[in-house]
Structures are given as C-alpha cells and as structure tokens.
Amino acid sequence: MKKQLIKQPFLLISASVFILEGLMAGVALAQPDHYGAIATSASGGWGYAYDYPTRQQAEQKALRECGKSDCQVQVWFKNACGAVAKSPEGNLGWGWASTPEQAQAYALTECGTGTCKIETWACTTR
Secondary structure (H helix, E strand, O other): OHHHHHHHHHHHHHHHHHHHHHHHHHHHHOOOOOEEEEEEOOOOOEEEEEEEOOHHHHHHHHHHHHOOOOOEEEEEEEOOEEEEEEOOOOOEEEEEEOOHHHHHHHHHHHHOOOOOEEEEEEEOOO
C-alpha cells in the first residue's frame, strides 16, 4: 500500500508540471503583434516607424517622421521588415518580408532599374 501512496503524489506533481509548461508555452506564443510602416515624399523626405500596436499608429508615426506635406505610406508590415528603394530618376519600389535582406531585395526588384538604392528599411521586434 505504501508504493501506491508514493506514486499518487508523484503523478500529481508530474501532471502539474506538464500543465504549467503548456501554459507557459501558450503565453509565449500569444505575444502581441508589432506593426511598422515606411513613408516617403517625392521631395526627398522619408520616415519610418516600428513596434506599434496597430497599423494606423505605425503609419501615422511614419508620416510624422517624413515631415513633408506630400508624404505617403509606401509599405506597412506586421511582425516583419519593410524596405523602400528609390532610383535617381525617382522610381520607387517597396517590399516586406521576414528578414531585412528579403525586404530590401523585394524593394529593389519592385523599383525596377539597376540604379535603385535602398532609401530606408525597418523591422519590428516581432
């Protein structure tokens, strides 16, 4: 009978640890989303924002940072990176991806000329 009494508390403790580990993993997975945005201006201004709780807040911050009356949001991203490329002729390209390198590659491709260079990029902390 002593063996059975020893096993029951052990099983209860083991089950409790398993449940707590599951809950902790769920908390780690349920982290809030982070938004970012990049705005540019035809007259040369640009601004970016990252780690905002909403897309709207990120876009508003990017527009304020751009600081020109003709600024427009070119790209927004969630739990990712965004980039904007520009050519000397004024062509623009933008993209977003999970890494800054991928976002920049997409922006350069979208810009469409061999003279495009990355204007700016940003990433959220995810």
